[in-house]
Each structure stands twice: as structure tokens, then as C-alpha cells.
Amino acid sequence: MASTPRRIGPRTSHPPANPAQFQPTPERPLRGKARVLDHHEDIYPHHHDWGQLVLSVSGAVRVNTEHHTFIVPPSRAVWIPPNVTHAVTTIEKAHLRTLYLHHGQLDGEAWQRDRxxxxxxxxxxxxxxxxxxxxxxxxxxxxxxxxQLDISRLIVRELQRARPLSLGIALPRDARLRKLCEAMLESPSRQDSFEAWAAEVGASPRTLSRLFREELGTSFAQWRSQMLLAHALTLAARRRPMSHIASELGYNSASAFSAWVTRTVGMPPSKFFAEA
Structure with a gap:
């Protein structure tokens, strides 16, 4: 396993909680652990030889992998395949439950991708x-x-039946664009122009527009909309009122936020949140 320190602004970063002590074996193919992370705490990027499932019992977390970031409320979990580097950031105080799965518990192409x-x-x-x-x-x-083995087998059966959800947000490889995307994820309510964001990361809007197209197949506005929708879903899953969600995402009123969601996804927030 390898770890690399990571700090963003005033956050406090921690190493993984001795994952080798929880290494699954053929005799104990699933190992579980509990951990509490306070608001604005990180777990360093790291990887290991076994698969991992991250569930937040309460609170919300953001799980970063090399290619995606997942903003996940308590009703969802993130699957991380073996040897995929990942990091965890809390959006608010979170009670985490982590499962480590021995090789071969979940086979198939679908389980080779984080989701x-x-x-x-x-x-x-x-x-x-x-x-x-x-x-x-x-x-x-x-x-x-x-x-314990019976519980583990039933968990695997339930995971095989679990419905995958399209809640991942693509992340780029280019350092300049990655810096911009990470900054936007840290401050989803900021309404700065594309030009202001570009100046902050030290790249021209033209260069960043090209990188958005080449690396993510989208535009700045489309990527930001996807990011805001993912964050809104997290807040809605925690039963936050529409006015709170609107304010959290930088909208002056619930009606303005509702109009934006309707334009973006073709349905009002109440229907979108219920279906998602």
C-alpha cells in the first residue's frame, strides 16, 4: 500500500486507519471497520490490493479516485476496485463504515470500475x-x-443485486484543469465567471476550454452543472429544504434554483430528486 499526503486549505489530513490490520483473507473474506470523520477532514490518497466499499451512515462524504469524484449521501455507497488510488473528504461530519473484500468475491467487468x-x-x-x-x-x-462468514456471503449477494447509480463526476488528468475542478468542488456555491476561475488556476480560458473538451468531453458550464446536481442530490437525500439547497448552491431563492434544475434536466427538482 502507498500513501501520499494531501492538504487543501484549512483541512486536516489523516492517513488510512491501518488498513493492513483489516486485510481480508480466504478465511475471513470480508472485514469491516468504523470511523468518524469531522467536517473538513481528509483521508490521504492511498491504495491496497483488495476491493473496498465506503458507506456513510450519517453525514456525507466525497470519494476521489484517479478519474472520478463521487459525492455520496447515506443512502449510497462507493465501490473501489483493488489497487485504485482513492481519498475521502467529508462534506459534513460523517460516521463511516468500510468493508474490505478479498479477491474474487465480486467478479466481472463491472467490478473493475469505481462506481x-x-x-x-x-x-x-x-x-x-x-x-x-x-x-x-x-x-x-x-x-x-x-x-461472520454467513453475513459476508449475504453482503456479497446483496452487492451483486445493488443498483448502480450515475453519480460520478469525471475528473481530468491535466494538472491545471484538475486544480480548477477541485477548487469548484470545494466551493460549489461560488458564482465566479469562467474567466475568474481560469485566472485563479493560472491558465487561459481558451486553454481550459480545450482541456474540458479533450479530457472530459464537455464544457465548463456542463461540468459545473453536473457537479452542482450531484451536490444538490446529497443535500436532498439529507432532507434539506429546497430553500437551504438553493442557498447552499449560491441561488438567491428556491424558485431560481428550481428553474435552473428544470432547464438542466427537463423536470422540476421534486421529480428529479425522487427519481435519482
Whole structure:
């Protein structure tokens, strides 16, 4: 496993919580752990040889991988394949549950890609149960080991049935464009012009427009809309009122925000949030 420190502004960055101590094995193919992160805390970018599922029981987190960022409310989880570098940033204080999965538990091309999954009530309960076990700990007694294995098998079955969701936001490789995208993710309510953002990251609007097209296949305005919608979904999942969501995203009124969502996705926020 490799780790690289990461700091953005006043954030506090931490290393992973000894993931090697939770390494899954053929005898214990799923290992779970719990961790609380306060607002504006990061976990350093890192990777390991086994797959990982990240669930926030309460609060919301942003999970970054090399190519995507996922803004995830409690009703969703992020799947991270083996050896994919990832980092976690809290949007607000979050109680995290992490599962580590031994190689071969989830096979197929779909599991080679990072993505967001819907979490059923049963899957959530199983994850909470497995991550509540004292761990790391001495090997369990045979009866408890058999119970843990049963829970692990059922979790895998539920993950195979979980519906994937298109909540990922593409991230670029180019350092200049990546800096711009990261800055916008950190301050979604800022209404600065494209020219102002470009000046902040030290690149011309023309260069950044070309990079948006070449690396992300989109424009600045389209990427920003996708980012704002993902953030709005997170707030809506936490039952925030429309006026709060509008204010959080820099709109002067709920009606102005509603009009923007309707223009962007072709339906009012209430229907969009319900379907998403």
C-alpha cells in the first residue's frame, strides 16, 4: 500500500486507519471497520490490493479516485476496485463504515470500475453488523466465525443485486484543469465567471476550454452543472429544504434554483430528486 499526503486549505489530513490490520483473507473474506470523520477532514490518497466499499451512515462524504469524484449521501455507497488510488473528504461530519473484500468475491467487468451503488435496508444492516465486530481481534471461535462468514456471503449477494447509480463526476488528468475542478468542488456555491476561475488556476480560458473538451468531453458550464446536481442530490437525500439547497448552491431563492434544475434536466427538482 502507498500513501501520499494531501492538504487543501484549512483541512486536516489523516492517513488510512491501518488498513493492513483489516486485510481480508480466504478465511475471513470480508472485514469491516468504523470511523468518524469531522467536517473538513481528509483521508490521504492511498491504495491496497483488495476491493473496498465506503458507506456513510450519517453525514456525507466525497470519494476521489484517479478519474472520478463521487459525492455520496447515506443512502449510497462507493465501490473501489483493488489497487485504485482513492481519498475521502467529508462534506459534513460523517460516521463511516468500510468493508474490505478479498479477491474474487465480486467478479466481472463491472467490478473493475469505481462506481456508486444503491444501499438497500438489508445491505445497510449487514454492513453495520459486520463493521460493529471488534476488529482487529483474535480469531473468532468456530461458531462466531461461521456466523461472520454467513453475513459476508449475504453482503456479497446483496452487492451483486445493488443498483448502480450515475453519480460520478469525471475528473481530468491535466494538472491545471484538475486544480480548477477541485477548487469548484470545494466551493460549489461560488458564482465566479469562467474567466475568474481560469485566472485563479493560472491558465487561459481558451486553454481550459480545450482541456474540458479533450479530457472530459464537455464544457465548463456542463461540468459545473453536473457537479452542482450531484451536490444538490446529497443535500436532498439529507432532507434539506429546497430553500437551504438553493442557498447552499449560491441561488438567491428556491424558485431560481428550481428553474435552473428544470432547464438542466427537463423536470422540476421534486421529480428529479425522487427519481435519482
Amino acid at each position: 456508486v451503488l444503491e444501499v438497500s435496508g438489508l445491505l445497510r444492516a449487514l454492513i453495520l453488523e459486520l463493521s460493529a465486530l471488534p476488529d482487529p481481534a483474535p480469531d473468532p471461535e468456530p461458531e462466531e466465525a461461521a456466523r
